[in-house]
Amino acid sequence: MVIRNTYELRKAVDKAVDNVQVTDIHTHLFTTDFGDLLLWGVDELVTYHYLIAETMRWVDISYDEYWAMSKQEQADLIWDTLFIKNSPYSEACRGVLTVLEKLGLDIASRDLNAFREYFKNMTVEQYIDKVLEVAGVKNLVMTNDPFEDSERKTWLGNYKGDERFKAALRIDPLLNAWDINYKRLKEWGYDVYQELTESTLKEIRRFLNDWIDRMNPVYMAASLPPAFVVPEDSARSRIVEECIIPVSRERNVPFAMMIGVKKLTNPYLRVAGDSVGKSDISTVEYLCAKYPKNKFLVTMLARENQHELCVAARKFRNLLVFGCWWFLNNPSLIEEMTRMRFELLGPSVIPQHSDARVLDQLIYKWSHSRKIIADVLFDKYSDILATGWIIKEDEIIRDVEKIFGGNFWSFLERQF
Ligand code: FIX
Ligand code: ZN
Secondary structure, X not given: OEXXXXXXXXHHHHHHHXXXXXXXXXXXXXXXXXXXXXXXXXXXXXXXXXHHHHHHOOOOOOHHHHHHXXXXXXXXXXXXXXXXOOOOOOHHHHHHHHHHHHOOOOHHHOOHHHHHHHHHOXXXXXXXXXHHHHHOEEEEEOOXXXXXXXXXXXXXXXXXXXXXXXXXXXXXXXXXXXXXXXXXXXHOOXXXXXXXXXXXXXXXXXXXXXXHHXXXXXXXXXXXXXXXXXXXXXXXXXXXXXXXXXXXXHHOOOEEEEEOEEOOOOHXXXXXXXXXXXXXXXXXXXXXXXXXXXXEEEEEOOHHHHHHHHHHHHHOOOEEEEOOOHHHOOHHHHHHHHHXXXXXXXXXXXXXXXXXXXXXXXXXXXXXXXXXXXXXXXXXXXXXXXXXXXXXXXXXXXXXXXXXXXXXXXHHHOOO
């Protein structure tokens, strides 16, 4: 159908964005093989680390007192502090309300115990199906860290998998703490030493290949500090260039760099204690330029890095920009970044990922982002409609399919 006016355009964009089945390329979710590592249900939702940080701004209890509480006591404290004693309009609070509302619960009751009842008779398998259906997510990518003992034992044991859940090989400990973690590779039978000799580098490549064979990951990933620089005289830089890059290329497994996290700025907040710092885009440019046959997925955590990341993506077709990560996953910044990306890169981006740590969050993270992305898309199509450009509804559907997953899958297939 040819779109004749902005009324028809708005309807077509909203329908395409509402109906698209998403590939969510970065989450912290797990298949049921991993048992309790998959977090779900209202108490996990309410104790999401974003809400812990927000709660600790209001209360005077010590961090240790908080961490000593049971999960239910933590949720009760957060609910009372952020939802009852204050209005829950922060994005993380609003997200909880969106989930409960989309599940059909009586939000007006404000009764956390009543919400808990909903989950009492739900199995995790039923809830996975329910959440993926409500959220409109057809595939999601996990974060799989072989250095996490609780996770590694499943990979080495009875992992069966779930076609909807794809693996990602996460290698922060290898890159960010080689001086400590080389010992673990040694324990696992890799003949490595702290000094990066040729034979150690070869063994690190064997480690990567073994885990690619085991996990069949859609990419290798690492979160990296603002100080992440390649090239430099460091173990991290050498492992990136002499291990990650060659294995990534040989195995056609892109390297996803998530750059700009300052770990444990407040260590007492534990998982909620990380912060953000501006990073050096020249490392992204260096790697994309020097390794044109490698594929790089990149997201950066600082708002200040977003424009230069878009410009870098204009220079390098082997760079695919993704997501509004973490402290950027808020309506005002999602809109700013999505406008910038569509204006500089057109549809050749992955505007969002959820980073969901709790299964239920897929519902709100995608509901909120679909609306914002649809609004920006409407504006961009309106601009070209105004020039007399003919817009067909199936082209809108085509473009929307690409930005909500198709670009990712075709990037994996490309040969540079
Ligand atoms: O490194 C990462 O994958 C980050 O997304 C997480 O460490 C972070 O805690 C998070 O979940 C942010 O949304
Ligand atoms: Zn993450």
